[in-house]
Amino acid sequence: MSYFTPDNLAIADEIISRYPVAKSALIPLLHLAQEQEGWVTDAAMRQIAELTDTTPAEVKGTGSFYEMFKFHPVGKYMVNVCTNLSCQLLGGEELLAHAEKTLGVKAGGTTADGMFTIEDVECIAACTEAPCLQVNYRYRLRVTDEDFDDLIDDIRNSRADDIPEHGTLGRVRQHIPVDAMAGIVPPEQANVRPVWLARNDEPAPAGAAEGEEV
Amino acid sequence: MSHSVPHAPGYVDNGGPKIVTSRFEHGDSFTLDRYEATDGYQGLRRALDRTPAEVHDEVREATVLGRGGAGFPAGVKWGFMPPGKFPYYLVVNGDESEPGTYKDRLLMERDPHQLIEGCLITCYALGLAQCFLYVRGEMALAQERIAQALNDAYAEGYVGKNILGTDFSVDITLTWGAGAYIVGEETALIESLEGNRGMPRLKPPYFPAAIGLYGQPTIVNNVETLSNLPWLMMNGAEAYKQFGSEASPGTRMVAVSGHVKRPGVYEIEQGVTTFRDLFYGDDFCQGIREDNGLKMFVPGGGSAPWFFPEQLDVPLEGRVVSGEGSMLGSGAIIVMDETTDAVKAALRLVRFYARESCGKCTPCREGTTWEERVLQRILDGEGRPSDIDMLLDIADNISPGPYPVAADPNQGLAAVPFPPKQTTICPLGPSSVAPITSTIRRFRHEYEAKITKRDSIPVSAALMSSAPGNSEAG
The missing domain is CATH 3.40.30.10 (Glutaredoxin)
Structure with missing residues (x-):
């Protein structure tokens, strides 16, 4: 069973897609878990481990280093x-x-x-x-x-509407439309010279040079 | 004419030249509309009209010094990338958390597009595959503004695939931390970005240009450093060097806090403005509160050895300040008037380092905690006569030899130049020594007065109350 709600699971997948290595999403996903429930539960860490190809121990190992993450209920x-x-x-x-x-x-x-x-x-x-x-x-x-x-x-008395409940940080999320993305791939698949660096070799017209394998 | 800017609390427009804060006067400075209406993304267009190497040369020529703390020239740092070992990455250090420091937060909240444009110029110049914009976890508004700015910039074709219709393509990923000062150290930042505990990596290599994110060559630059680049691309290195001094061209942002009449974040000319100008000038802080005497000040963030009234005429020039026994660091200046208790102030900074030590190196992990406890018991009136020597001995274990310190003409003591030596991987441990040596050398009598008080306390009681757990401040 998923710990994350369907909406948050979709957000989690999108966050992971913005990193060349899934484990890099670990801290943002811990924030997402904390946003969902106000603190980080064991169930959340187990799912984050699955999503980032790590173990629950690694998730807690990283998370417990950072003081913003709470592993027990805290105030709203x-x-x-x-x-x-x-x-x-x-x-x-x-x-x-x-x-x-x-x-x-x-x-x-x-x-x-x-x-x-x-x-x-x-x-x-x-x-x-x-x-x-x-x-x-x-x-x-x-x-x-x-x-x-x-x-x-x-x-x-609910009069401080600029303050969301604990766990929510920025209320605008980054969203990269798929067709606008330059392309995020693991480092071993990105070992090519960026095409525009060919401009250093000669004053070539934009887009003329091909990427070369290194 | 200098004035505060209500929609940017903390920022004071001092009427001087503006390279990075030029849009702060606008309430909507963080929107793409405002940015485009005020030369936004024109620096990127200029860069794209030139070869990447030419853009790099311009940054090198301008001597854009790093604004994160070390003051290393960005153009030189960029030159350390080993050729051909692709992919290269850019990591933006927005994990501002040095005590007394804030200027990156304002730049991220008030002008996120300027930072994004600076990232793009860097990625273009060096052929970087991806940029990670790492914002401190506690800065929710900065995260929100950057997310919105990135979404808008992607939609308008400034970021992503085939930027502005050229062959230049790069993705920028907003990422954020979760409360750990040490992550501001660049190798710890990379560890954090890889999903690990934020502990600094063993050196060498000294620069992540050799081995960085995912083991690949990586540039780590500070938010303010990158925010200079759009202006630089628009106006050129010659214009940039019209401001500031020869060794420290351009402007820099400083936050002056503590006992001054008008604390604020100011954009000042580097190398030219002196501490006296800043503290007493009409366009700056307008004097010490209640016209009290100045006792001491922290010239460059919690990690900087302290200065005293004799150093007031020192200009905010990295090399000069180093020679005088401290550093400009992150542009955080904390002013303390004559009513300040030197031991209490020192303890507060030492406690910060004790709390924030990552625990990797023994001299720092154990030493900062010892320093805190010894200082606390002195303040509690339970200090022992040997405590001053003990503090200096612990300090010497973290940072051996003469520690950087300002000259003290009254005692005929010369300055010890910055930086300190260290037995640790990163400078956090050595930073904890700064408040201790600065205050013991200058105000030893304050320590002694507090320790003398202790003589009336029975030894058994002193031992009881200095036991672990009892001496912590609330």
């Missing part, structure tokens, strides 16, 4: 407060303490209703707008304690 909303130096200088640690107090859980914990998980994260690249945080990887900048309380209130 991941609240990631930055406490790295630029944010620390302007109150990042105090903001984290306020978040912990407001939500009643420590960093790493999830609220009893399953709504929020708080994380104390490293630099999220908004350093001039400190202190900053992300909720499900959407930014909030120069956050005061009041801003934080309002944000939580908005999320609880």
